[in-house]
Amino acid sequence: MTALPTLTMDEVAKHNTKEDCWVVLYGKAYDLGKFAKVHPGGAKLIYDCAGKDGTALFDPIHPKDIMDKLLKPALTMGVVDPATIKEEHIAKAEVKEKKAAPKKKAVDKAPDAEIVEFVKPPLAGMLNTFDFESVAREVMEPQAWGYYSSGGDDEITLRDNHMAFQRITMRPRILVNVSEIDMTTSFLGVSSSLPLYFTATALAKLAHADGEVAIVRAAKKAGVPYMLPTLSSYTLDEMLEARQPGQELFSQLYVNPERSRTQEYVEKLEKNGVRALFITVDAPQLGRREKDMRNKFTQQGSDVQGDDEDEGEVDRSQGATRAISSYIDPALNWADVPWFKTITKMKILLKGIQCGEDAVQAYKAGVNGMVLSNHGGRQLDTCRSGIEVLPEVMQALKDADYDPTDFTVFIDGGIRRGADIFKAVALGAAAVGVGRPVLYSLASYGEKGIVRMVHMLQDELQMVMRLSGTPNVASITPNHVITRNLADHIVPLPVDNLVNGTYMPLMPAARL
Amino acid sequence: MTALPTLTMDEVAKHNTKEDCWVVLYGKAYDLGKFAKVHPGGAKLIYDCAGKDGTALFDPIHPKDIMDKLLKPALTMGVVDPATIKEEHIAKAEVKEKKAAPKKKAVDKAPDAEIVEFVKPPLAGMLNTFDFESVAREVMEPQAWGYYSSGGDDEITLRDNHMAFQRITMRPRILVNVSEIDMTTSFLGVSSSLPLYFTATALAKLAHADGEVAIVRAAKKAGVPYMLPTLSSYTLDEMLEARQPGQELFSQLYVNPERSRTQEYVEKLEKNGVRALFITVDAPQLGRREKDMRNKFTQQGSDVQGDDEDEGEVDRSQGATRAISSYIDPALNWADVPWFKTITKMKILLKGIQCGEDAVQAYKAGVNGMVLSNHGGRQLDTCRSGIEVLPEVMQALKDADYDPTDFTVFIDGGIRRGADIFKAVALGAAAVGVGRPVLYSLASYGEKGIVRMVHMLQDELQMVMRLSGTPNVASITPNHVITRNLADHIVPLPVDNLVNGTYMPLMPAARL
């Protein structure tokens, strides 16, 4: 690595067009002209910083080391002499008109409802995870909400992730002594107050200024492990610093095409005592999330020019794949697995398995477990939820004579109730990962929102275990649930509008 | 039991804070500081009586012996000299603003409907059980409605309880002489005008001032047995006094951790000629009922303090379990069953069985029968309704060579139509229990409302039996119904909003 030249801000300021676009971040100047087109947050935000110092705008969401992670070294143009940065060089946020009204427009309120200012309910009024989601939808910036809440394509899988749990029916037992309910468990050598962990989610500052730091703290208070994300808003060091004594962490991993970067990152994790590494295998490309795309398009709509839009769009899309592939390797395959075992002694798991064959292959490849996941419904639409894949995988592993003490199965996706946790455990999961509920409770009430969210799930799980006659986690078995319709993906025949349009419905006396 | 000290009201009045909270009820002072936090009606109602005589406020809903049932003796602080109780010592109801408007807000009326004063229809206008429910929703206090109408968690099971009956299809026979239809039957040695009984429900005064006393009287007029609730609004003595000559009663039982209290209660029931004892086995903990929780939270919202809410909530929730467990024993288990047979000669049944294995175990334990029930959908959500469990249980009992003359199977949950009764009998139930329809008809029109509700079910059942070619209860067989889809819990795939948002529906000519 050669030494970077030192630049004055006046030099940087010359590169202030879309075609020639330098931006200063944390004291270094980067050439972001190409990167702008694939910026997950949209090109406009980059162009607005062309020839300027964008640190103040980037800092609220991005980690300080973001550019070192994402950019090829050749695009780092130099170190900027801080003395040369003046007030007029600093990029500022556009003052936007108040968003309240347009945001309300999207809310499906009764048509006669007046548009009133939203009043956030007190934390004690949150009764379930849906309450947090409903508050987050009101208090978050539309862009942030769009990024978190969106799913792939038609968002069928996004929503099916939770609905799949309702295709599992409870089968409780009676007259078991349930005066004491023990929800604690341990997985991957880590104790947890219930069979649950916080899964990795990107860019937590979009939810709250405290971002991943608040999640680390809340995880400790709630007594559950947190899987650090690679694409965090805070740096790895900041997240590790937030750790409390004795607190155990996992880490998610996107594998870089430059394996040395990955090795460096993994070694740092291991050195810092992180317990397990979850290699994401379901995101060789980012999914199409139209809610998010619509938001970005609307935001930068005024820039759009007539006839050449189309080709521009094609470039953008292909570019996006290439861009992310500079950081997440789409060539990653089974032949790469042995290498990971050579660079770390941490437990290694695969995150994003979707069928029995791959589960068996993972077991045979010698990894320590896996997460059945569809990436929160954000990648491939109309695929199955983790809970639906679970019975197929457990059967395939049994058929392959696997050793359960060696190999741990998790699921994530759609967990919103204590009963969902119970159902996953009943079908063989060691624990479940939750993502959006963490972000929504963080967005709504910060760290203590997350803690309350977990306490509510504990309350619910405790009740479910007591009412099911299962005083501890080990006593929960497949016999406590019914999966008859779990694999049914029923799409009702299209509505017969003529029948509906002529039938006059019955109504009870007081509704006439 | 030592003699209680005599207190003056001035002494009681000193204990008038949340932390030090004494309340006078029916002449005795109780220390209710801890109890307030677990009061099913919410803490605020207790705190409002701190240092005062709360009898007038408690009497409309609670039985006179409520505190002796629920409280440890040590918390009874003394007998209050009635002469010392002055006007200012008597707790009074807060004057609330008229509720009509906010209550209306929740009603899903057409958006342009004017908010008009609700006019109760005449009793003769009630055509089905839903009519009563619709009237009750309008005339009941929101808190009382919330308590009765709510179910566990997402209320899936609450609603599935009735919908399950529609998964059973009728298979009627023709050309049978049905000039006379005999709906009468007998179960547990008691005759009934149809295969139905009133099941135990708590706190009937929430529906109507006449509470359980009206239900006892209506049961006699309707010719059906009533299962007295342990958690009644009237005392056991008051309920028994309302009994008419020759009227037969059952009793529900929550088992107290102090078995001597339970024994005393059971012996009193037997002494008073109650026929059968239904031990509730599906409520080692009360379910989470969010409609009810929301109501209570809204009511006491103004008390809520900032940061420490969260921890308070956790305490409350854990406390609630402990509190109820001071009265309902969560340790109750199969080993306790033989003891009940030693303390009474009444028939003993288990209420709340949910699977075949437990049914067979109950039979082998020597009890006289059971109720397949999910507690009105108020406990464990996404479990099965009694009617759905019935075929599995009847098959398991047959496989265990059970003797039907010894062992009676009932179901409850979701019965709203005469056809529902028919379907339950066809699949092997001796009779069905109804709960909410009794409460809603009581709330709407008092005792005579209940009688009419039963008469309507009789009308419906008579018609169903006549049209099915089954002139009496014994002639109803499994061959008269089809259960092909009874066990199907189908959750349609999430709606494809883009498809729906683009398709322009067909409409018939007169609706264009």
Next chain:
Amino acid sequence: MTALPTLTMDEVAKHNTKEDCWVVLYGKAYDLGKFAKVHPGGAKLIYDCAGKDGTALFDPIHPKDIMDKLLKPALTMGVVDPATIKEEHIAKAEVKEKKAAPKKKAVDKAPDAEIVEFVKPPLAGMLNTFDFESVAREVMEPQAWGYYSSGGDDEITLRDNHMAFQRITMRPRILVNVSEIDMTTSFLGVSSSLPLYFTATALAKLAHADGEVAIVRAAKKAGVPYMLPTLSSYTLDEMLEARQPGQELFSQLYVNPERSRTQEYVEKLEKNGVRALFITVDAPQLGRREKDMRNKFTQQGSDVQGDDEDEGEVDRSQGATRAISSYIDPALNWADVPWFKTITKMKILLKGIQCGEDAVQAYKAGVNGMVLSNHGGRQLDTCRSGIEVLPEVMQALKDADYDPTDFTVFIDGGIRRGADIFKAVALGAAAVGVGRPVLYSLASYGEKGIVRMVHMLQDELQMVMRLSGTPNVASITPNHVITRNLADHIVPLPVDNLVNGTYMPLMPAARL
């Protein structure tokens, strides 16, 4: 039969109370005090005629011989001297306020729609049977609409009757010469322009002043047989007079407890050349039709008195059964079947069979066929539609080695499209009966409305046959349809309102 006394109108006029209620109809005085309580049209209409000549009010709906059919001879009090009937003795219709507004209220128009006067579209604008239904709903009197459109209890079966056809999927064949499509067929020795007949429906004058007379004429023009109803608005003689040369008729039969009346009626039918007798076996009691009950209650609501309503209601209901049983024998059973074969040489069929066992028993009893029917969804709710029962019945008959030339199977219920006729024929029906579509097209446009309705079904059936590769009725086979889900009665799990209430739906660009 003894001679009737002659009465003056002044004598009749003394019996003018509910308890002592004589009414003059077509020149005879009847004691209708008891009958009023079971009058299908409601008691009020009878009481309003107490002590008066009600002929003018009854004539628009009832046949002239109604009282001879329904009433015991002892209640015919005498012949009234016409000269004594003065203007003041003649009962007149109450002048009602314009119904338009309240009727509109029930229409599910968009909330912001102005309430405009309904403009009937021209006949040529009717494109399908639903169009006629939508017009009929607007132009019919609410009471008449309520009577026709209502079904049993929750009207599940009423609506499932049509929906069941959509559970059958078409399986068309290609490259068949379909230049000529022959839809004609013959059944019970009668030719028909398509496999369809008009089934019996009561009281056609409620739809149109021309009532059954218009239906007889339309049947001839459309080239299909009509099954005359026993409970007609016109007398049998009037219906037979409307017959055109060469026109063939069937007749439906309610069996009277006094068999001599039935014998007399059957002999008259045979003498007049009616081809076949369809004995209704699914109506030993009339179903509960709440839309109709609600209408009647609303109409006579002002009469209702306080406390004794309830008992009154019970009487009325039990009375209704008894009343109808004075005309329709609920004791009718298999042992009665041979007698019918002794009194007529007409073909005898049973109308209302619902399962394979009864079908086989009917075949063995020597009748000539049957109709698989649930009485238009007006009797037993949640039973199966005729089309759903058809495969079970055809299989049972085959298993019993039946001779198809001897025994004809029809279905009715829910036929609204040419494709529905095709599906019924494919599964083994000789033809289908249509009821409400006849009444709705009659109500909307009179006789020519019915003719157009049939022509539209012919258009549709012709197209379906051509597109299925079946040039004539005989070429339609079970292989042309798929019945995989026909027997599925799927009730989706209750909606998860919290999920729905938090999810923000995707919308296409132009709907944002």
Next chain:
Amino acid sequence: MTALPTLTMDEVAKHNTKEDCWVVLYGKAYDLGKFAKVHPGGAKLIYDCAGKDGTALFDPIHPKDIMDKLLKPALTMGVVDPATIKEEHIAKAEVKEKKAAPKKKAVDKAPDAEIVEFVKPPLAGMLNTFDFESVAREVMEPQAWGYYSSGGDDEITLRDNHMAFQRITMRPRILVNVSEIDMTTSFLGVSSSLPLYFTATALAKLAHADGEVAIVRAAKKAGVPYMLPTLSSYTLDEMLEARQPGQELFSQLYVNPERSRTQEYVEKLEKNGVRALFITVDAPQLGRREKDMRNKFTQQGSDVQGDDEDEGEVDRSQGATRAISSYIDPALNWADVPWFKTITKMKILLKGIQCGEDAVQAYKAGVNGMVLSNHGGRQLDTCRSGIEVLPEVMQALKDADYDPTDFTVFIDGGIRRGADIFKAVALGAAAVGVGRPVLYSLASYGEKGIVRMVHMLQDELQMVMRLSGTPNVASITPNHVITRNLADHIVPLPVDNLVNGTYMPLMPAARL
């Protein structure tokens, strides 16, 4: 063919009534009195041109050779001397009132939405095929929209075509090297940029003035084959002229009863290098499309006369069949297939097969493949979609030991997402045809709209292939999808309105 007489416009102008109706088109006078009644666009449009030169009105939608295709030679009355055509002889479009308001009325906007002028979003805002459809619905003439968007009868199949794809679940594989995704494929000897072609659709000028010419050009840019329609808006010559160097085309064929016309057309196609001929076998008669019928009726409503409408309608309907059968032969059958092989060396395929038996018969008849199709849901309602038929057909062909190199299977109908293409390929289709998405993107943005629409499907398919672990088309197998519920046509039981009308739904905190 004898020479045509020369006419003056004054002679033509005498034939200006419905009964005697001559119209001049492209210089020739035709007797269109009979044709008017079967004109797919409605009779009124013809009558409005009676005795006039209608060229200006017809040209925007019809090809110049339309009358030579459709009309018997005897109805061509002569060549009109152009000099005799004056201004007053030229038929002009009726000036209609602005349609915006009534069109908006049909849009299901929120009731309180103001009716605002529609603003077309920029092309870059189109994120999926539904976006184009939503824009097309706003910008197209209602008649044109009605013609394209309508389906047969209740439009169940129209909508089920897309929904069927959601009954197929994805089963992705992980850890496959997907750095390069190759979507290209070839079928019928033609290369394509993805497994997709533009299928034939009639009258593209209804969408856009550039009609089929724009589609030809867009197909080249998008790199996919286009199947030319027989019923085009441009002439075959015009479409062929639009072809770019090296561009490959297919052609759809309606078979004329006069085989010489068909032979001539086929020979012209072959001579011009068209690669394959798709003989439509599912349209011996045009389906009933009520949206389209309703539009036409509304348009000509003012002409309608009272009593004789009905018979007129019957004539019209029967006439329509006859009329189309003058151009599309309803007698076409298997015996005709060998003839086609004698007149051309192009590959011959059958378009519109719906079951395994017909697929095998087609294979044995020696054709080169087929399209599983239901004609876009425009013909027979409640039949299966191509994707649903596909597994049955592939199995039947395998059972018949077919040679896949000889016989190519396509599907069309309901393709709206890249995932739909993937699912079709996984189950055995060589490629899929898209029709309406082409028309809607053409209507919205012209040629470049089509190109962008394909690019979006490519983006989606690329992502689906990458996330499924299938780097090229050949690697996509049946094991990558789950078809468990594909054949399920579930119609939920009718809604229980009384239950729904009484239940008070749960709502999350922020929605209260």
